[in-house]
Amino acid sequence: MLLFAITLTSCTFTENIYLNEDGTGKFSIDMDGSGLMAMIPEDSIKTQKAVDTTFSFKDLFAGKSDSISKLPKADQDRLKKLENFSVRTKMDPTDKQFIFSMFTDFKNVGDLQDALATMNQAKGSSKDADNPLLAAGGIGSNNSDLKYTYDGKKFTRKATVLKKEILEVENDSAEAYKMIFESSTYVIKYHFPKRVKKVSNSTALFSEDRKSVTIEYPFSEYMENPDKLNFEVEFEK
Template identity: 45%
Template sequence: MTSCQFSETIYLNEDGSGKMAFSFDASELMQMTGDQFLEGDGEKDVDSTFTFKAVFDEKRDSISQLPKEEQAKLKALEPFSVHMVMSAKDKKLNFDMFSDFKSASELQDMFTALNTVSNLQGKDVGQANDQPNPFSSMIDGGNSELYYSFEKGVFKRTVKVLDKEIQKQIIDSLGQGAMMFANSKYKLNYHFPRKVKSVSNDKALFSADGKTVILEFGLMEYIADPEIMNLEIILED
């Protein structure tokens, strides 16, 4: 078994704007699989930064043939930048996706977003840089909806599973992948402009200053039941 760490970090300002980062550390996977993970790719060592807008500009013709709904999902990713580091020699694989936002409602499910991109002409995230997508076999991404909101001092992260049976099928379809990622974690790090008064999820932890909420579950727990990471956070007046 190996351990990959996924994290979702949000810095929220008083006016609802802020910064978001979605990070993936699969260095332990690299240590286990080594060159096999990058087999078929020319360059073994990569340290690159790109924007989704640049990738989409290159695939403009293909995107225009997608359903309007899929085009809208891709359009929402344009503000995001990606930093990817791969090193077969150092057994390192890190992926960071980050962007500023004007409103919490602009935030979206990163697994779903990455799945949408990876399905574009069968190409992987960052294929403009000829790099593999570490998320391509992780999750279907089409059976849940994730929404964020921040109004009147109340922040919400709400996941809704559309079909419980399909969600079970997604887990079953992972096969050995479920065992491989059994020790992996999904972690939320949410930073607020003032102290937190209450959190709906009893698994949540707080920073010493009371302005940061941390919530962590096993990755397979999250994929099996995304609703376990629903949150309602009320800030002090």
């Protein structure tokens, strides 16, 4: 009965980008899993204490320097690209709240590509629990390569589905995400320094000043058809 309830409980995943005129900005992926917390029996969490912690990957990797030194050079280079990311986890059993956030500042929105690719690849990189790559696994691989571009006139979000021989999503992992997050939502919220003229996605919602865009998708779409989340934003002159 509990399993059935969990499958009907939704989480909200939000991809945020705050973009400045010069191309710098802030990026985050947030998960609100409070709906899942609400389904856990009171007796199971009554002894749990509230948690609100934040750590940076740079500090995490510093504590695993011995393990990292044993990784192939390519893996070490990929981890280096994640050092500017931080993670916040907030769980309050009393208020039935569970929030997970992974965030970073960036100098160029195109620089996010390598870091996100590392998170995607981390899911299948190793079964070794001591492998630091596993800590960078994000919210689950959707077997895609995500790129952002911004030239002052247009902004694009483009996910390219990878071939199975390049990156294979583990069936067990994919099925678990599909079952638990079947009714969940993936929300894209982008905030720009200019007024938006148009967006190639007809379901996009605009803020009153037309500088922010919000688009919602089923989470299953993000996992199974990531290229359907592609779109282009054109700005007013």
